[in-house]
Amino acid sequence: MDDRKNVIEIKNNLKKVVEFKDKELIKRSEWGEVNFESYEFTFERLWNTVDHLLTLPLEYLSDNVLKNSSSKLLEIENHLQSIDDFKLIGTNNPESQRNNLGNTLNSKVDEFNSIIAIWIPFLAYQKGDVSENISNLKKAISQAEKEMKGAQKAANEKLIEIEKISTKARETAATAGAAVFTNEFSNEASEQLDEAHSWLWTTGVLALLTALFAIAGLVLSFTEYIPENIWQFISAKITLFILLFTATVWSGKIFRALKHQAAINKHRSLGLKTFQAFSNAASDEHTKNAVLLETTRSIFSSTFTGFVDSKQPGNDSDIRIIELLNSVTKSDSN
Numbered sequence: 001m002d003d004r005k006n007v008i009e010i011k012n013n014l015k016k017v018v019e020f021k022d023k024e025l026i027k028r029s030e031w032g033e034v035n036f037e038s039y040e041f042t043f044e045r046l047w048n049t050v051d052h053l054l055t056l057p058l059e060y061l062s063d064n065v066l067k068n069s070s071s072k073l074l075e076i077e078n079h080l081q082s083i084d085d086f087k088l089i090g091t092n093n094p095e096s097q098r099n100n101l102g103n104t105l106n107s108k109v110d111e112f113n114s115i116i117a118i119w120i121p122f123l124a125y126q127k128g129d130v131s132e133n134i135s136n137l138k139k140a141i142s143q144a145e146k147e148m149k150g151a152q153k154a155a156n157e158k159l160i161e162i163e164k165i166s167t168k169a170r171e172t173a174a175t176a177g178a179a180v181f182t183n184e185f186s187n188e189a190s191e192q193l194d195e196a197h198s199w200l201w202t203t204g205v206l207a208l209l210t211a212l213f214a215i216a217g218l219v220l221s222f223t224e225y226i227p228e229n230i231w232q233f234i235s236a237k238i239t240l241f242i243l244l245f246t247a248t249v250w251s252g253k254i255f256r257a258l259k260h261q262a263a264i265n266k267h268r269s270l271g272l273k274t275f276q277a278f279s280n281a282a283s284d285e286h287t288k289n290a291v292l293l294e295t296t297r298s299i300f301s302s303t304f305t306g307f308v309d310s311k312q313p314g315n316d317s318d319i320r321i322i323e324l325l326n327s328v329t330k331s332d333s334n
Contacts, residue, residue: 006066007059013073017050020080034094036083039102046076046109053116056123065119072112079105182272189265196258203251210244 026043027035036043058066083101088094 006063006070007061010058010066010070010073011054013070013077014050014054016077017046017073017080018054020077020084021047023084025080025083031086031088034088034098036098036102039105042102042106042109045113046105049109049113049117049120052120053123055127056120057126058123060123060126061119065115069112069116072108072115076105076108076112079108182269185265185269185272189262189269192258192262192265196255196262199251199255199258203248203255206244206248206251210241210248213241213244 025036026040027037061069079101083105086098086101091097
C-alpha cells in the first residue's frame with residue numbers, strides 16, 4: 001500500500017469520526033443523569049484535532065505514522081458507535097457501563113494524539129500558514145510602526161491644541177465665574193438696601209412714638225392730675241419709655257448693619273467688575289495674578305463703611321489672605 005492510499009484512508013477515517021459530531025454523544029434525554037458530561041473535554045479534544053487534520057497536507061507524513069494514526073482513528077470510530085448505541089434499558093449497572101465507555105474513549109484519544117499531535121506544527125508549516133503568518137506579521141508590524149509615528153505626530157499636535165483650548169476654557173470659566181459672583185454681590189446689595197429702607201421707616205416710627213410719649217408725659221406733668229398710686233404710674237411710664245427707646249435704638253442698629261452689608265457687597269461687585277476689565281486687558285499671567293491678588297485683597301479684607309464700627313484693613317487676617325493667595329499662585333505657575 002503506497003503513501004497516497006494511506007492518505008486517502010486516514011482522511012476517510014477522519015471524515016467518519018467527524019460525522020459523530022452531529023450526534024448527541026454527550027447528553028440525551030433518554031439517558032437522564034447517566035450521561036457523558038464529565039467526558040465533554042475528551043470529545044472537544046478529539047473534534048479539535050480531527051478538524052485541524054482535515055485542513056493539513058497529510059501527504060507529508062510517513063507511511064508508518066499514517067497507518068498507526070488511521071488504525072487509532074478506526075478504533076475511535078468503532079468506540080464512538082458504541083457510545084451512540086448506549087442505552088439505559090436492558091443494561092446492568094448503566095453508570096459503570098457509562099464510565100467504562102468514557103474512560104476507554106479518553107485513552108484512545110490520548111493514544112491517537114500521542115501519534116499525530118507532534119506532527120501538527122510540521123504540517124501547518126508545510127501548508128504555508130506559519131511562513132505566511134510570519135510575513136503578514138512583519139508587514140503588520142511595519143505598518144503599525146508607520147501608523148504609530150503618524151498617530152504620535154497627530155497626538156502631539158492635538159495635545160498642543162488641547163492645551164490652548166484648556167487655557168482658553170480656564171480663562172472663560174474664570175471670567176464666567178467672576179460675572180456670576182458679580183451679579184450675586186450686586187443682587188445681594190440691592191436686597192439688603194431695600195430691607196435697610198424698611199428698617200429705616202420702622203426706626204422713624206418708633207422714634208416718633210418715643211418722642212410723642214415723652215411729650216405726653218411732659219404735658220401731664222404740668223396738669224393737676226395726680227393718680228392714687230403715683231409711684232406705680234411713674235414706673236409704668238418709665239418702663240414704657242425705655243421699651244420704646246430700646247426698640248428705636250435696636251431698629252437703628254439693624255438699619256446701620258444692613259446699610260453696612262449693602263455697601264460691602266456693592267464694593268465687592270465693583271471689585272469683580274474691575275478685575276474682569278483688567279484681566280481682559282492684561283497680556284501676561286503675572287499681570288493677571290497681580291490683579292487677582294489685589295482684587296481679592298480688596299474684596300475679602302475688612303472694609304470701613306462708616307455705618308458700623310469695623311476693624312481697619314491691613315490687619316493680620318488680611319495679610320494671611322494675601323500670603324495664602326501668593327502661595328497658591330506660585331504653585332500654579334510651577
